Amino acid sequence: MKKQAFNPYLPSYEYIPDGEPYVFGDRVYIYGSHDKFNGAAYCENNYVCWSADINDLGNWKYEGVIYKKTQDPMCGDNKKLSSIVPERLLFAPDVQKGADGRYYLYYAFDFIGIMAVAVCDTPAGKYEFYGHIHYGDGTLLGEKEGDPFQFDPGVLVDDDGRVYLYSGFCPVNFPWAQLGSEEKLIKGGMVIELEQDMVTVKEGPKVIFPDKAHGKGTDFEGHEFFEAPSMRKIDDTYYFVYSSFYGHELCYATSKSPVDGFKYGGTIVSNADIYLNGRTDKEALNYSGNNHGSIVEINGQWYVFYHRQTNRHQYSRQSCAESITIEQDGSIKQVELTSCGLNNGPLIGIGEYEARIACNLMSREGAKRYEFGDVIEEYHPYFTQDGKDREDNPNQYIANMNEGSIAGFKYFIFDKTEKISVKVRGNGKGIFFVSTELEGKQIAEIPVTAQNDWSIFTAPMKVEEGVKALYFTYKGEGSVDFISFMIN
Secondary structure: OOOOOOOOOOOOOOOOOOOEEEEEOOEEEEEOOOOOOOOOOOOOOOEEEEEEEOOOOOOEEEEEEEEOHHHOHHHHOOOOOOOOOOOOOEOOOEEEEOOOOOEEEEEEEOOOOOEEEEEEOOOOOOOEEEEEOEOOOOOEOOOOOOOOOOOOOEEEEOOOOOEEEEEOOOOOOOOHHHHOOOOOOOOEEEEEEEOOOOOEEEEEEEEEEEOHHHOOOOOOOOOOEEEEEEEEEEOOEEEEEEEEOOOOEEEEEEEOOOOOOOEEEEEEEEOOOOOHHHOOHHHOOOOEOOOOOEEEEEOOEEEEEEEEEEOOEEEEEEEEEEEEOEOOOOOEOOOOOOOOHHHOOOEEOOEEEEHHHOOEEEEOOEOOEOOOOOOOOOOOOEEEOOOOOOOOOOOOEEEEEEOOOEEEEEEEEEOOOOEEEEEEEEOOEEEEEEEOOOOOOEEEEEEEOOEEEEEEEEEEOOOOOEEEEEEEEEEEEOEEEEEEEEEO
């Protein structure tokens, strides 16, 4: 039986950021980095894969570990380890099907500045190390004098079989010395054409996407390239998806060529709904952080895949997706965050829903960006879970809902609804005010009291029929953890 699809679309214990979605056959596969719950760094776990039937996007299958960091010969190379990178980490990957019918997994080891590729006969089988990207003379890409820093590989096998590798990491300021790395020449995102062997440089690298320092006067000014390059071809147009220097947004640029002529298109999604309807970063509707993802067509519908932050930092990120529309002129309008991205419509306005599917979360002072190594104030609510990393328990919840905290869920289709309940625990004593608009008219008031164990509190609710959002605002003493709500 088909299940409703939510955001995040994978189980609550899974933390897969940097998602690259592809349809192979009748299934969609998601390839990404693999964070650890409450991790101390990005991408601490080995690569895993999840897949779903293209006709059942609410039911994802765990394909298992597809590649381990220890399979790369450089795994034991500790020359460039630092306090920031205490061990080798598998950063954001990408996958393409080669002309030989095999699947090629491209990746980078954290901040070494070297990219590599593994290969497999099936999309989600056990990948084997294939080689490090290198020049014809054997010199590794990234180690030749004058080479730009290599990071975040994105790959495209074009219709004519030519292979293009995209790369780049262009922060405005970055502590290279803390990484034990020499600062290398960086001007923007680049393209490298590979030979048919999928691993040898044929031409490049060539910078084609400007960074912050080189974007003035270009189409990219104000949204210059930072990281996360990903390329898709739609008909005769190449769509370059990337993260701008703001970090929270995925932007796109288009061209009729895979190697030049790209024009900035706009923001596809922000993991804080910044820019949507003119919102500024001071009006963020969610806790923001870095972003990485891409677009894919599934059964005639296009989606953008991105990730959100949890646990008050950037090291435990989760996959989300939203439907998008590619207009007749090729443009893509920014889409809002929802709780039902892959559902292709609103959720049923009855039953129990986990609080972890909130698409908007903020404190009485609004939401905040999770900065590198930053510690946020205690009054902010956040997503977290009980237990250890990858424990198969559906127990993710919103912690620390305190005076003025808001959790928003979009969207539900309501018919004859009479009551609403919340399941909470904590030392709080107050009221959950429920509305269908942010700071809108209240449709329910749910009193809650302090409880050590998860407890249910219920109140009548009057909501008009139709498609609506639900916003829960806590007012009162102390704080509560919010794990689910029931509509009936």
